[in-house]
Every structure is written in structure tokens, then in C-alpha cells.
Amino acid sequence: MSAPMPFWRAAGMTYITYSNICANLVRNCLKEPHKAEALNREKVHFAISTWKDGKAEKPVIRSDLAED
Template sequence: MSAWRQAGLNYINYSNIAANILRRSLKPQLKTEAMRRDESHVRITPWANGKPAHEKD
């Protein structure tokens, strides 16, 4: 059994922890670029009757 599985983690959690540790250990000039790659943007579109339903603001 792998170490991350014995620690009670799934692979996604394990890889996220490892990536964060790696980003924090980089030199300052490389760290800022790596931290930008860490950001993610998610857009959620609700669907109704098989078509995207646009919510009115």
C-alpha cells in the first residue's frame, strides 16, 4: 500500500499537498510564476431542459 493511501489521502489530495510544498520551496523569481499557475477559475452554468439557463442579475 502506498504511503499516501496509508495516511488516509486520495491521490488528488496527495498531489495537491506535494505541489504546494514544491511551490513554496522555489526561488523567489520562479515562485511568483508558479503561484500564478496555482490559481484556477471556475464558471458554473445552470442547465434546464437540456439548455443553459441564464440567471438574471
């Protein structure tokens, strides 16, 4: 007897993909000013460093919005 499979797995998605889709739907249903606050929290900040001769060069700080 096999255990039931979550529908997101049956659809070929990862849980992270499913979770992101759900979060976007919830954010789009919010009214202002809550929608603007939620979209502002969606921003992602990260640093990218290239490596040369076994040492990291100066990191580049990025601030991007997640793409739908």
C-alpha cells in the same frame, strides 16, 4: 500475500490530495521570481452553468485560487 499499500493510501488520502500537498510544498520552497510564476500558474479558471427546463443558462466564469 498482500501487496504493499502506498503510504498516502494508508493515511486515508487520495493520490490527488497527496499530489496537491507535494506541489504546494515545492512551490513554497522556490525563490522569487520563480515562486510568483508558480503561484500564478496555480490559478484555476472554470465556468458554472445552472440548468432550467432542460437548457443551460448563461455560464458564469470564475477564476479562483486553490485553497490550502
